[in-house]
Amino acid sequence: MILIVGAKGMLGQDLMALFGPGARGVDLEDIDITSLESVQKVLFTIRPRVVINAAAYTDVDGCETNQEPAMQVNGEGVAHLALATSEIGAKLVQVSTDYVFDGGKGSPYLEDEPTAPLSVYGESKLAGEMNARFNPDHVIVRTQWLYGINGKNFVETMLRLATEKRELAVVDDQIGSPTWTVDLALAIKALVEKDCRGIYHAANAGFCSWNEFARAIFAESGLDVTVNPMSTKDLGRPAPRPLYSTLDCGKLTRDTGFQPQPWREALKHYLKLRRL
Numbered sequence: 001m002i003l004i005v006g007a008k009g010m011l012g013q014d015l016m017a018l019f020g021p022g023a024r025g026v027d028l029e030d031i032d033i034t035s036l037e038s039v040q041k042v043l044f045t046i047r048p049r050v051v052i053n054a055a056a057y058t059d060v061d062g063c064e065t066n067q068e069p070a071m072q073v074n075g076e077g078v079a080h081l082a083l084a085t086s087e088i089g090a091k092l093v094q095v096s097t098d099y100v101f102d103g104g105k106g107s108p109y110l111e112d113e114p115t116a117p118l119s120v121y122g123e124s125k126l127a128g129e130m131n132a133r134f135n136p137d138h139v140i141v142r143t144q145w146l147y148g149i150n151g152k153n154f155v156e157t158m159l160r161l162a163t164e165k166r167e168l169a170v171v172d173d174q175i176g177s178p179t180w181t182v183d184l185a186l187a188i189k190a191l192v193e194k195d196c197r198g199i200y201h202a203a204n205a206g207f208c209s210w211n212e213f214a215r216a217i218f219a220e221s222g223l224d225v226t227v228n229p230m231s232t233k234d235l236g237r238p239a240p241r242p243l244y245s246t247l248d249c250g251k252l253t254r255d256t257g258f259q260p261q262p263w264r265e266a267l268k269h270y271l272k273l274r275r276l
């Protein structure tokens with residue numbers, strides 16, 4: 001049995017669909033990962049052989065002013081899952097982020113390169129990575145720029161804005177790899193099936209700026225929206241973001257044979273599915 005924690009989240013729902021009847025899902029109404037007692041109760045009852053943690057405090061800007069809950073969920077919550085999974089002899093798959101890097105390297109990050117988070121969210125997720133190691137049988141899967149059919153995300157925001165405006169400004173100085181949650185779920189499944197351990201990077205192939213991504217969303221949807229450039233500084237969000245945080249996913253492909261599709265192909269596929 002595979003247990004998906006955070007099963008009602010954007011990634012969690014795609015994981016549930018992909019793993020099918022071999023998986024059970026829990027979310028906040030069944031488990032609170034900030035409580036060791038709650039985690040032990042659920043895990044000792046279900047006794048899964050693998051736990052995939054897709055639960056997190058994901059409001060990146062909100063984390064700046066809510067440091068304590070962010071650390072409790074993203075940091076301590078993972079410690080509780082690592083302890084309880086090691087107690088029942090289960091593997092822990094922890095989903096993490098490119099925001100553990102500062103984005104100053106200028107080329108794709110490898111798994112073992114030094115981390116230096118810029119934001120509270122990044123710090124809290126890095127604490128989660130450290131805590132996952134309480135279970136020696138753990139996999140940390142770093143990903144980035146997620147979108148999926150079951151959550152708030154950049155693609156849906158752009159499509160909503162297109163119903164209101166013919167022109168908008170989108171940042172052009174942050175570079176990353178837009179990643180479809182279905183492709184991330186496939187990468188996680190491949191890592192579980194090959195019984196991998198350690199840190200892996202998993203994102204759709206290739207990279208772009210948010211501005212290019214917005215243009216691609218409108219072009220692939222046949223929408224005539226002008227996308228002007230804007231700097232991260234001018235956008236003025238509370239949490240600092242890494243400017244160039246693409247992830248080298250070569251290790252994932254070498255160890256599992258799974259190769260994530262190019263981001264633009266994934267986007268086309270996503271847009272087609274959401275029209276059905």
Ligand SMILES: NC(=O)c1ccc[n+]([C@@H]2O[C@H](COP(=O)([O-])OP(=O)(O)OC[C@H]3O[C@@H](n4cnc5c(N)ncnc54)[C@H](OP(=O)(O)O)[C@@H]3O)[C@@H](O)[C@H]2O)c1
Pocket residue numbers: 005006007008009010011012027028031032033034053054055056057058073077095096097098125143144145146147151
């Ligand atoms: N979204 C991105 O762009 C992105 C990028 C890189 C990495 N990631 C990582 O990818 C993973 C999945 O992200 P996502 O966007 O799919 O997340 P999401 O949609 O925000 O889902 C997270 C789920 O966790 C639940 N949750 C929150 N606190 C909990 C707690 N204490 N105990 C149990 N469940 C709790 C949430 O419930 P409520 O909704 O009721 O709070 C929600 O259902 C996360 O680890 C995230 O850090 C995301």
